[in-house]
Amino acid sequence: MISKFANKSFFLRLGSGICLIALILGAIIPGGCILLAASLLVSLIGVFELYRVLGIEKRSLGFTGYLFTLLYYLAIYYSSRNFYIMMPLLVLFLICLLAQYVFTFPNFKTQDVSNAFMGMIYAGVMLSFIYFLREQVSGQYFVWLIFLSSWGSDTCAYVAGVAFGKHKMAPVLSPKKSIEGAVGGVIGAATLGAIYGAVFSEKISLPVKPAIAFAVICAVGALVSMVGDLAASAIKRDHEIKDYSNLIPGHGGIMDRFDSVIYVAPIIWMLLGLVQEFIS
Numbered sequence: 001m002i003s004k005f006a007n008k009s010f011f012l013r014l015g016s017g018i019c020l021i022a023l024i025l026g027a028i029i030p031g032g033c034i035l036l037a038a039s040l041l042v043s044l045i046g047v048f049e050l051y052r053v054l055g056i057e058k059r060s061l062g063f064t065g066y067l068f069t070l071l072y073y074l075a076i077y078y079s080s081r082n083f084y085i086m087m088p089l090l091v092l093f094l095i096c097l098l099a100q101y102v103f104t105f106p107n108f109k110t111q112d113v114s115n116a117f118m119g120m121i122y123a124g125v126m127l128s129f130i131y132f133l134r135e136q137v138s139g140q141y142f143v144w145l146i147f148l149s150s151w152g153s154d155t156c157a158y159v160a161g162v163a164f165g166k167h168k169m170a171p172v173l174s175p176k177k178s179i180e181g182a183v184g185g186v187i188g189a190a191t192l193g194a195i196y197g198a199v200f201s202e203k204i205s206l207p208v209k210p211a212i213a214f215a216v217i218c219a220v221g222a223l224v225s226m227v228g229d230l231a232a233s234a235i236k237r238d239h240e241i242k243d244y245s246n247l248i249p250g251h252g253g254i255m256d257r258f259d260s261v262i263y264v265a266p267i268i269w270m271l272l273g274l275v276q277e278f279i280s
Contacts, residue, residue, distance in 0.1 A: 013250035020248060020257065028143055032058045033077070033133045039131050040073040046123030046262070049244040053235060054115040060100055061116040068093040069124040076128065081120060086125075091121065122262065123255065129265035133272070141204050145214060149261060150260035151222025153189035154229070160184020169226075173233045177226075187223045199258030206275060217271045221264045224254050228263025232256070 027038035047069050051057035056065075068089070076084045085234055097113045134143040161181025169177045197210035204210045236242070245253030255262075 001156025002232040016249045016251055020251070024147075025250060028130070028134060031075070031131075031140065035134055036077060036131050040070070042254055042258065043069055043127050045122040045247070046127065046258065047119050049253045050123050050235075051116070051253045053239050053241060053244060056112055056113075056116055059108075059112075060104070061112055062095060064093070064096055064100065065116050065120045065124075068096070069120055072120075072124060073128070076131070089126070090121070093117065096250055097234055116256075126262045126266055127258065129269045130261070133265065133269050136272075138204050141200050142268070143216055144196065145193065145221065145272075146261060148192045148214075149189050149268060150217045150225040150228075150264045151194045152218070153185035153222035153225055154260060156192075157185030157226075160188070170230055170233075171217065172227065172231050173237055177230075180277040182226060186219050189213045189222035190219040202276055208275065212274055214269050215266060217275075222269060224267045225260035225264045228260040231263070232259035 027035045042068060042230075046063075048057055049064055050064045051065060053175045058064040064261060072086075072089060075089055079085050094117055097116050101108050101110075101113050130146060133139055136142060157177070158181065161176070161184065164180040166179030166182070167179040168175060169179050169182050193214035193216075194211045197204070197212070197214035201210045206213055232244075236244070243252030244255040245252065247253045248257055251257045
């Protein structure tokens with residue numbers, strides 16, 4: 001079984017993964033403007049990768065998406081009432097897309113407008129919840145639940161799948177993923193969450209024991225991360241590509257590496273909000 005892990009591809013992924021983790025630590029640990037700027041950069045790259053797959057990266061709809069991604073993050077930076085400005089900004093974004101659709105008709109199809117809107121929400125807005133979670137009280141501890149749920153479960157699922165995988169979970173979208181691997185990913189994420197919560201329990205204020213809360217949250221997050229991973233795979237399969245880009249050696253692009261993180265971030269934010277508001 002060791003030989004299955006010891007190959008050139010694995011070590012390439014490992015090396016670039018370590019560099020990526022170092023960059024993430026350098027952005028998340030200080031938080032604030034550094035994390036916001038890093039989130040903006042990652043979001044813009046992610047939006048570009050999605051738009052390129054969807055065929056609008058160099059068209060006016062694409063540039064409108066880049067502009068509103070930037071405006072969205074500027075609104076976060078300058079406004080103390082972030083969530084009150086989100087909806088008007090997104091509505092304005094859709095209005096601008098529809099205006100381009102109308103006044104340049106028939107240059108664009110309806111799906112181009114939908115793709116432009118979806119891409120900005122998917123890679124821009126959803127990723128920003130990493131920043132929102134980090135900036136909460138105790139956010140320096142909460143934010144890592146995103147990565148325990150996504151990358152932690154992915155690693156556990158990979159190991160469990162290689163060791164025990166027999167039954168395919170999604171044979172068309174991702175032939176290498178197995179039900180056994182998925183179970184291992186959920187159990188692994190829950191275990192990591194429980195250990196993490198136990199280690200930092202004295203520094204975290206929650207109405208329930210952090211070890212229990214984090215175990216449940218990470219288990220749910222692991223399930224959600226699998227959907228995010230498969231959603232990104234479905235888009236690639238629809239457009240017959242292997243990776244979104246080759247930006248990260250051995251991993252592909254931002255959307256290849258952050259696909260589950262993007263999905264998990266808002267869910268972890270919501271789950272922690274539920275725990276803090278209703279379980280007290």
